[in-house]
Amino acid sequence: MRKYIIKRLIMLIPVLLGVTFIVFLLMYFAPGDPVQMLLGDSATQAEIDALTHELGRDKSFWGQFFSYVGGLLRLDFGTSYFTKTSVLKEILTRFPNTVILAVFGCLLSVLIGISTGVIAAVKQYSIFDNIATAIALIGVSMPSFWLGLLLVMLFALNLKILPASGSYGPAYFVMPIICLGVNGAANIMRTTRSTMLETIRQDYIRTARGKGQTEWNVIMHHALKNALISIVTVIGVLFGNLLGVTTVLCETVFAIPGIGKFLIDSIGKRDQPCVMGCVLFMAILFSLVNLGVDILYSYIDPRIKSQYENASKVKKAAVKESST
């Protein structure tokens, strides 16, 4: 198992190098000259040349790319054009806010999504099922930023029980987390319901019922446990997306200083080291979450674990078989 994890981590390196290249390429050809923006219209050509040189922007594309990658190896994500501070430091100071949103948003989604999904599947075609399915379908179609605005109107402007924007305490995180949670819950509910419906019809469920298990045991231990693989996949994608991009909108709507808002602000200012740093940082998180989910599979389903552990043996056996 450890071998498998190390192998996957090593495989991550070329992928992230590729991501770095693509993001660098995109930023290199981005319109607008940050130097011009920094110095304003009154700058002389000499000043522009000096700053261009200082920022290393007069080097060739490959020169800039390799010096950037070289920096990354030393955990140096570059320096912001505007604040002159380390990009990594800027990201790390904002990271906790994004993590709080992603973790609690995901937890809320899981709680609501799995419980309603299971009930809907067990009581298929009941009123609860119909209403929950309809709400979930609306939930996945609803833009999260619109939901955010509606929540602001309801809780902050009309009921006046929650602050509208900013991050000065736990109360400021309630609405953003609800906003993220509703969208995620809709996704998880749909998957839970359909996989549970599939699982409930399996023979081993009938066997479990036949040997006199309580309905609770049948559903929770026999059905849900087997449906968990698909559900965990969706949760993994959701959490990766939450860390990677969904929070961007949420942070923008509720003015929470997280990585997402930093990214959008940096794009507006053409602060390319910050933009690149944010995208890379998010892509790394996203890849790590995906890896984590793959590892989690092996704990949920021992069959997968034995597959990982015997991968080399199986491969050899398969080669042998095909050659005979």
Next chain:
Amino acid sequence: MKQKKTHGQFGEILYRFTRNRLAVFGVIVIGILIVMALLADYIAPYGFDEQNLAAAKTPPCAQYIFGTDNFGRDIFSRIIYGAQISLQVGVIAVAIGLVVGGTAGIFAAFYGGRADTVIMRFMDVLMAIPGMLLAISIAASLGPGLRNMMIAIGIASSPGFARVVRASFLTVKGNEYVEAARSIGASDAHIIFRHILPNAVAPVIVHATLGVASAILSCATLSFLGMGIQPPQAEWGAMLSAARSYLRTQPYMAIFPGLFIMITVFSFNVIGDGIRDAIDPRLKD
């Protein structure tokens, strides 16, 4: 059991699709939206950038059924013109994703070996960036505007298409009739377009329909973030962004554009689900 008349494969799928009430509802809604978008110049009571400052911030009334915004522009008219943009982006972005990703997927599946490895590793790299983040990055690189946004969303969706096309191609490729075609000396192009494509197209259609829904959502998202359609053009996401300053006083400004995004995305989602269930009833719960 009553014998059902057979109408061939397509007829059978269509029959099953029309039995799905939600999917039919989706088709009707999208039909209305398309008509609205095409006839915008005739239906919309006002132009999308026609300002009437005297009537600014009028709540919904008989004259302005969805009210007016801070410049006195009719929100209903702007939503009708916004439908043009959303539907256009939805369809064209998916077409771009389908052409780019689909071609890559076909090449990878058909030629296998090294071509497969190179193409799919490249797609893995793109997949390592969450779709929306990739779209944001590409949009930031290309700059705002309708065309750039369609390219950004299209490219960002292409790895998904590459995967679906490749998977469904690989399934079909192993069939005996492909081998038969090859043994009578058919060209690669002939085999791809006449034998494999028609049989591999079903999952791709489903993915594309659901893709339109997410492209429309991405379009609204990018515009909301100020990286898509620029004012005074009417776009639903951009209208929501503008409405943010008036949530307290003019809440209706934020309600109607969001409602239309939701209905449109919802409709494409149920159509996609409906097609999937009609093509393969086994997948239906």
